[in-house]
Amino acid sequence: METRWSNRYAQRTHTMEASIIRELLKLTTHPDIISFAGGLPAPDVFPVHEFEEACSRVLREHGEQALQYSTTEGHLPLREMIARHSVRYGINVGPENILITSGSQQALDLIGKVFINSGDNILIEHPTYLGALQAWGTYQAEYIPIPLDDQGMCVEQVAEALRAGSKFIYALPNFHNPAGVTLSLERRKKLIEIASREGVPIVEDDPYGQLRYQGDHLPPLAALDSETPSKSGYSGNVIYLSTFSKILAPGIRLGWVIAAPSVIQKLVLAKQGTDLHSSTFDQMVAYEVAKGGFLDQHIQRIRRAYGERLQVMLSALEEYFPGEIEWTEPKGGLFLWATLPKPFDTREILKIAIQERVAFVPGGAFYSDGSGWNSMRLNFSYCAPDLIVEGIRRLGNVLEHVFV
Amino acid sequence: METRWSNRYAQRTHTMEASIIRELLKLTTHPDIISFAGGLPAPDVFPVHEFEEACSRVLREHGEQALQYSTTEGHLPLREMIARHSVRYGINVGPENILITSGSQQALDLIGKVFINSGDNILIEHPTYLGALQAWGTYQAEYIPIPLDDQGMCVEQVAEALRAGSKFIYALPNFHNPAGVTLSLERRKKLIEIASREGVPIVEDDPYGQLRYQGDHLPPLAALDSETPSKSGYSGNVIYLSTFSKILAPGIRLGWVIAAPSVIQKLVLAKQGTDLHSSTFDQMVAYEVAKGGFLDQHIQRIRRAYGERLQVMLSALEEYFPGEIEWTEPKGGLFLWATLPKPFDTREILKIAIQERVAFVPGGAFYSDGSGWNSMRLNFSYCAPDLIVEGIRRLGNVLEHVFV
Numbered sequence: 001m002e003t004r005w006s007n008r009y010a011q012r013t014h015t016m017e018a019s020i021i022r023e024l025l026k027l028t029t030h031p032d033i034i035s036f037a038g039g040l041p042a043p044d045v046f047p048v049h050e051f052e053e054a055c056s057r058v059l060r061e062h063g064e065q066a067l068q069y070s071t072t073e074g075h076l077p078l079r080e081m082i083a084r085h086s087v088r089y090g091i092n093v094g095p096e097n098i099l100i101t102s103g104s105q106q107a108l109d110l111i112g113k114v115f116i117n118s119g120d121n122i123l124i125e126h127p128t129y130l131g132a133l134q135a136w137g138t139y140q141a142e143y144i145p146i147p148l149d150d151q152g153m154c155v156e157q158v159a160e161a162l163r164a165g166s167k168f169i170y171a172l173p174n175f176h177n178p179a180g181v182t183l184s185l186e187r188r189k190k191l192i193e194i195a196s197r198e199g200v201p202i203v204e205d206d207p208y209g210q211l212r213y214q215g216d217h218l219p220p221l222a223a224l225d226s227e228t229p230s231k232s233g234y235s236g237n238v239i240y241l242s243t244f245s246k247i248l249a250p251g252i253r254l255g256w257v258i259a260a261p262s263v264i265q266k267l268v269l270a271k272q273g274t275d276l277h278s279s280t281f282d283q284m285v286a287y288e289v290a291k292g293g294f295l296d297q298h299i300q301r302i303r304r305a306y307g308e309r310l311q312v313m314l315s316a317l318e319e320y321f322p323g324e325i326e327w328t329e330p331k332g333g334l335f336l337w338a339t340l341p342k343p344f345d346t347r348e349i350l351k352i353a354i355q356e357r358v359a360f361v362p363g364g365a366f367y368s369d370g371s372g373w374n375s376m377r378l379n380f381s382y383c384a385p386d387l388i389v390e391g392i393r394r395l396g397n398v399l400e401h402v403f404v
Numbered sequence: 405m406e407t408r409w410s411n412r413y414a415q416r417t418h419t420m421e422a423s424i425i426r427e428l429l430k431l432t433t434h435p436d437i438i439s440f441a442g443g444l445p446a447p448d449v450f451p452v453h454e455f456e457e458a459c460s461r462v463l464r465e466h467g468e469q470a471l472q473y474s475t476t477e478g479h480l481p482l483r484e485m486i487a488r489h490s491v492r493y494g495i496n497v498g499p500e501n502i503l504i505t506s507g508s509q510q511a512l513d514l515i516g517k518v519f520i521n522s523g524d525n526i527l528i529e530h531p532t533y534l535g536a537l538q539a540w541g542t543y544q545a546e547y548i549p550i551p552l553d554d555q556g557m558c559v560e561q562v563a564e565a566l567r568a569g570s571k572f573i574y575a576l577p578n579f580h581n582p583a584g585v586t587l588s589l590e591r592r593k594k595l596i597e598i599a600s601r602e603g604v605p606i607v608e609d610d611p612y613g614q615l616r617y618q619g620d621h622l623p624p625l626a627a628l629d630s631e632t633p634s635k636s637g638y639s640g641n642v643i644y645l646s647t648f649s650k651i652l653a654p655g656i657r658l659g660w661v662i663a664a665p666s667v668i669q670k671l672v673l674a675k676q677g678t679d680l681h682s683s684t685f686d687q688m689v690a691y692e693v694a695k696g697g698f699l700d701q702h703i704q705r706i707r708r709a710y711g712e713r714l715q716v717m718l719s720a721l722e723e724y725f726p727g728e729i730e731w732t733e734p735k736g737g738l739f740l741w742a743t744l745p746k747p748f749d750t751r752e753i754l755k756i757a758i759q760e761r762v763a764f765v766p767g768g769a770f771y772s773d774g775s776g777w778n779s780m781r782l783n784f785s786y787c788a789p790d791l792i793v794e795g796i797r798r799l800g801n802v803l804e805h806v807f808v
Binding site for chain 1: 442444445447448450452453455456459460463464467468469470471472473474506507509510513517535538539541542649653654655656657674676677678679680681682683684685686
């Protein structure tokens with residue numbers, strides 16, 4: 001009987017890559033394996049005690065509201081807080097520009113649901129965030145890939161690439177997942193200029209913007225775009241996405257979209273049919289934890305912890321990885337990206353690595369066209385420093401044997 | 405610039421009805437208006453104190469797990485608890501048959517995402533749950549409506565209707581939203597028989613099954629279906645949906661799907677691209693609140709409260725509503741359904757009612773074809789008994805004037 005439930009999009013999603021990631025994430029729960037595979041925050045930086053206090057306050061003071069249905073747009077004090085925070089970073093918005101989503105992943109899904117018609121081209125970075133490919137595969141998007149170098153997206157190729165027509169440009173300017181690179185200020189300005197000239201909107205995905213461990217903050221595309229003199233308020237060409245997953249906790253599944261009010265209204269209607277609204281309780285608790293300056297202090301703490309882990313991983317790579325391998329040196333975020341000479345396939349290397357009790361994500365999972373299997377993504381936020389050293393030592397050993 | 409963000413489905417969703425509901429839900433927040441419009445549980449039955457204790461326990465004992473990413477399928481102890489509960493009601497399943505969703509609304513969306521191709525027919529009850537029409541409009545479903553009478557779906561019309569081809573049958577057998585009627589046992593068996601013979605699966609939406617105030621529990625379609633002798637375990641033709649929204653709290657957005665493992669796997673992949681997983685924290689807290697028999701006791705409390713409100717509303721209708729109006733007498737759930745003589749339009753009546761500070765949902769919002777505007781849905785769970793009497797008195801007054 002169950003075969004009657006036939007899939008409508010059997011070949012459309014990145015099923016294979018999705019299942020690789022899923023199997024890998026399962027490995028991260030095995031205590032013997034040191035996993036650089038997931039994108040998990042370090043659990044030891046979670047503000048558990050502050051959450052407990054916030055839950056009690058929310059339930060004692062607003063219990064009936066916290067457990068009830070609420071508006072699709074999201075908890076107003078939380079949206080106001082996000083607006084104030086955004087203004088500090090040059091994105092001039094109010095709560096009418098903000099929709100709370102169930103993590104950034106839902107924002108990607110809603111954008112697909114509202115805007116992508118079957119066969120629409122999306123201009124993406126190559127590699128790009130796997131979750132976006134998964135979200136938009138459902139809506140049968142096609143992709144135009146633009147390579148990355150150590151300054152981020154090769155923006156000089158964008159104008160040419162847009163000639164094929166593109167629904168929007170998808171960019172991760174800060175501490176790219178998976179590549180670890182950051183889009184330079186010059187290229188940001190250039191990208192905004194091209195997108196504006198060609199009439200193509202931008203989806204800016206910025207989960208890690210606050211997690212910079214080196215160098216100066218660069219303005220988000222949404223801020224550069226709204227500087228265009230003709231605009232009053234935020235009616236920009238950029239849809240900006242961010243999340244509490246990396247700066248507070250991912251388990252509560254709270255992200256947000258910043259966009260022109262007309263775009264927000266479309267996304268709200270789509271979200272209404274998707275899950276009505278994100279958890280009222282989690283939104284109120286997140287606000288209660290974050291308010292009064294706690295979030296800023298907490299981000300400082302995360303920066304110190306992850307900045308140290310990044311340095312530990314870079315030193316360990318220097319010590320244990322064979323000379324044939326190159327890697328990016330991120331200035332923030334959660335990931336770095338290692339590249340092997342072309343003939344090597346990191347899917348095969350992963351099988352050996354797992355036997356040696358260390359894991360990573362084979363790079364091809366982040367490419368829309370099945371290339372990139374000579375690369376790997378390494379997460380440096382999840383494991384404690386001593387485990388990072390031991391894991392990279394194990395992985396280095398595996399690679400030394402492969403290169404013999 | 406913002407006009408570049410052009411909708412992909414401008415005419416496809418039930419935009420008009422959605423905006424009616426949205427505007428009405430906004431009215432429910434106005435303290436002067438007695439609203440029978442929403443589908444809100446009574447906030448005074450929320451187990452606020454139990455939530456506070458559960459939050460503290462979860463954060464003290466499993467804080468790092470509760471705030472971290474988790475699996476798409478959902479928190480295993482919660483799925484095991486749902487499985488045990490389902491077995492008690494004749495649905496023989498294990499956790500491998502269960503996916504936790506962000507409310508039942510997300511289950512409807514995921515079913516659409518995985519199974520509905522543009523132009524697919526869905527056999528629905530007429531009227532039906534507005535949220536399903538909203539969810540599936542996105543995937544460009546077409547509808548084959550089957551009328552309801554006081555025994556629920558007119559099942560004898562189903563075989564004939566299925567000749568046009570149908571992807572699945574969508575049924576709300578218990579205390580129908582919006583109509584308040586319950587599918588008789590005889591018709592349940594008949595529906596299962598027809599669906600099985602015609603090879604058409606069923607989506608059974610059962611948010612209120614536990615909230616019966618009169619008469620005996622009837623077996624869900626999923627239980628009748630899995631009684632078919634050829635089956636071992638649950639590999640049934642029915643996808644069963646339910647939710648914690650009406651028996652615990654809607655603010656935490658937790659529902660579940662029960663289906664054959666092969667169907668669950670497809671829905672899991674779709675959910676992964678949609679929001680990764682539902683809130684880990686809310687799932688663990690819900691489990692902690694519900695476990696050890698609390699949920700069963702709490703449901704008894706809700707039954708007493710809502711059962712009383714239903715009787716209060718029925719008595720008030722008898723006293724204050726004009727003789728021309730008919731209404732259903734539900735044996736459970738949250739809603740009853742009133743029908744006016746054909747020429748009357750409840751959209752017009754609503755405008756007057758709001759001036760008189762009482763609200764309801766005009767019935768046409770629940771029809772897929774723009775009919776039904778001579779009916780109205782009345783919620784009896786949200787308002788306290790004295791407000792129900794006053795609200796029905798006000799509405800009766802409005803109707804008396806309309807009928808003059």
